[in-house]
Amino acid sequence: LAVAQVAQFRRDGFLFLRGLFSAAEVSALRRDALRFARPGAAHKFDERDGSAVRVAHAPHWRSRLFSRLGRHPRLVEPARKLLGREVYLHQLKINYKAAFNGGSWAWHQDFAMWHRQDGMPRPAAVAAALFLDDVTSTNGPMMLIPGSHRSGRLGAERKERSRPLLTLPDRVVERLARGGGIHAPTGPAGSVVLFHPNMAHASGSNLTPWGRIVAFVVLNGVDNAIRRPTRPDWLALRDFSPIEPLADDCLRRGRRAC
Numbered sequence: 216l217a218v219a220q221v222a223q224f225r226r227d228g229f230l231f232l233r234g235l236f237s238a239a240e241v242s243a244l245r246r247d248a249l250r251f252a253r254p255g256a257a258h259k260f261d262e263r264d265g266s267a268v269r270v271a272h273a274p275h276w277r278s279r280l281f282s283r284l285g286r287h288p289r290l291v292e293p294a295r296k297l298l299g300r301e302v303y304l305h306q307l308k309i310n311y312k313a314a315f316n317g318g319s320w321a322w323h324q325d326f327a328m329w330h331r332q333d334g335m336p337r338p339a340a341v342a343a344a345l346f347l348d349d350v351t352s353t354n355g356p357m358m359l360i361p362g363s364h365r366s367g368r369l370g371a372e373r374k375e376r377s378r379p380l381l382t383l384p385d386r387v388v389e390r391l392a393r394g395g396g397i398h399a400p401t402g403p404a405g406s407v408v409l410f411h412p413n414m415a416h417a418s419g420s421n422l423t424p425w426g427r428i429v430a431f432v433v434l435n436g437v438d439n440a441i442r443r444p445t446r447p448d449w450l451a452l453r454d455f456s457p458i459e460p461l462a463d464d465c466l467r468r469g470r471r472a473c
């Protein structure tokens with residue numbers, strides 16, 4: 216990352232890296248992502264009405280490509296730079312936001328969950344959202360409130376309609392949005408949004424015929440490892456060893472070194 220990008224991340228709480236991964240890299244990951252969406256696949260949550268898969272967790276345990284993604288230098292090096300320390304993988308998951316049936320995500324800060332449910336001490340982590348489909352203004356893009364991460368941890372409440380999430384009250388979102396506006400990064404598959412654990416974010420449902428698969432890779436500082444996990448290990452990973460990044464072409468077909 217350039218100095219200006221680091222400054223932008225500190226100011227806005229996120230950074231959009233358009234086309235960071237190639238079409239070939241994305242299509243290989245996407246093929247594996249579809250395997251974890253099948254009925255009966257492990258570690259997944261379906262949409263409330265059972266019509267489609269909503270999230271698949273820990274795909275890196277079952278896919279060599281996703282395991283490499285979790286150690287990819289294009290994600291690990293920016294995270295190390297932003298955090299100024301070695302990182303380990305706290306969470307890897309795929310959000311599907313299926314065509315016609317992909318449900319919304321209420322406003323929240325990820326750190327609220329990680330702190331309360333996993334015992335993560337500080338918001339010293341970086342989340343990377345990698346688009347495995349084109350993300351447009353209509354297929355349920357993630358919405359962010361620039362600068363909201365600077366407000367620290369805001370009051371979280373549990374809302375029935377958005378299990379299992381600690382959500383932000385409407386009046387808090389209103390106040391934050393009055394200050395920072397709302398931004399929804401859109402772009403081609405292969406683009407990445409890096410964002411801060413205290414970023415207020417949400418997304419609407421997907422009523423279009425175009426699915427919106429996004430993989431989330433959360434890298435946490437090794438000195439900030441979770442202390443009191445209450446969730447299963449596929450939701451809050453337990454290997455706290457520092458990641459040694461792989462070669463830049465590790466997602467290429469036929470690439471063996473791992």
Ligand SMILES: O=C(O)CCC(=O)C(=O)O
Nearest residue numbers: 310320356357416417418
């Ligand atoms: O997939 C989305 O649009 C938002 C997901 C999200 O906020 C989350 O997984 O914490």
